[in-house]
Amino acid sequence: MAITPRRSRILCGLVVATVAFVLAAWQLVPALGHSDTLSVTLLTDRVGAGIQAGDAVRLDGVKVGSIDSIDTDDSVRQRISLRLDRGELTGVTDALDVDYAPGNLFGVSELTLLPATGGRALTDNVVIDLTGPNDSRAHDATISTLLRSVGQLTNDVLTPQLTTVLSKITADTRAFTPLVQTIVATVQNVADIQRLPSSYLLARYGSMVAGVPPTIQGLLDLLQAPFTNAYLAQPGKIDKFVANIDMIQGPLLGSITGLLNTGRTYYSGYTGMSVPLLNAMAAAVPEPQRSTEDLRLLLQRLERAMPDSGNGPVLNLAVDLRGVPALAAPLSALLTTPPAPSPQGGNR
Incomplete structure (x- = not known):
């Protein structure tokens, strides 16, 4: 079809009008309740x-x-x-x-x-x-409200009296610091040197606890024994028993205490002298298990070398003199010839 300038202007105008209508409708739809x-x-x-x-x-x-x-x-x-x-x-x-x-x-x-x-x-x-x-x-729940609450808490709770109490608690707690450090060090040492599983140790501890009831029963029986003992029931035995207890409690323990105090006063300096000796003894046995085994083997060998003959231990000794005939012949004759009778009728 033929396109003239007038028809082109009309077509462009229709396109522009359509686009404008669509844009206007898109803007008006939300306002009409479809937003x-x-x-x-x-x-x-x-x-x-x-x-x-x-x-x-x-x-x-x-x-x-x-x-x-x-x-x-x-x-x-x-x-x-x-x-x-x-x-x-x-x-x-x-x-x-x-x-x-x-x-x-x-x-x-x-x-x-x-x-x-x-x-x-x-x-x-x-x-x-x-x-x-x-x-x-x-x-x-804004930040300003939170800060205001913290400020009120500080003003209402952290009074001078509470501050003093906290200071005292801190000072008293600091006194337990060495104890806590000792406990921590002990636990650390146990963890470092423990070689057995916890289940095994707990079983052993359980067996130890199993002995507590018999121990308590034995203690109660011991406490009851003076009242049921036939010997103490005899006249005058209770007085002797009490006198013995008083003697142990008074003169005996007092004398022991005095002896120990005297030893501490005059012989405490010798204690330091025993430290090198004990260290030398410990160094002589660096491996106790191995030393125990060596000592056991030594005692067994001595027992085999010196068996008991009925009259006492005799050394079990065998000497091979086949290469030394000068000694073999006299010793053989001496061992095989019975001893000559003595003038008194005995043997030499």
Whole structure:
């Protein structure tokens, strides 16, 4: 078909008009009630520090909108206008709670929605009253509130009296530091030198505990023995027994104590002299198990070399003199010839 300048201008005009119509319709559709967002107004008695227009609104950590504006009405209440994403508010009703909370580590505040049971689903332009009886549904958890609480805690709790008590506790606890260090060192040494499994050790300890009841029973029998002993039941035996106990408790133990005190006074310097001797004895037996085995073998060999003949031990000795005939013949004759009788009738 033929294209003229006039027809081209008409076609371009229709295209421009169509695009303009589409753009206008796209902008007007949200205004006509088909928007994916809805407007919610919160009435509160207070607003968290740092909360302002443009801050994010979150639900379960996900951003679902932002704050449009914060105004004050005639009753000195705060009106917080929110613009929320309709598709992210599943299950949220007008019974929700609100938190003013920090959104990051720098303490930037934001508003958090906390769903609650009951209520009606959110609609556009709904007004939620968080004042008066509902004031507890708005929680201020911003950094400034936290710092203020810490300051009040410091002023109300950390009084001079409490500081004095803490100082005394610290000083008294420091006195137990050597004991704690000793316990730790002991546990460390046990862990370093322990070679047996814990199950084996616990079994041995269990066997030791098994002997406690008989020990207690024996102690009780011992305590009861003086009252049931036939010897002590005889007349005058109790007095002798008491006199013996008094003698042991008084003169005997007193004399032993005096002897030990005298030895400590006059012979305590000799104790240091025994240390090198004991060290030398310990060095002479560096491996007790090996030394015990060597001593046992030595005693066994001595026993085999000197068996008991009935008249005492005799050395079990065999001498080979076949290569020395000068000694072999006289010794053989001496061993095989019986001893000559002595003039007195005996043998030599």
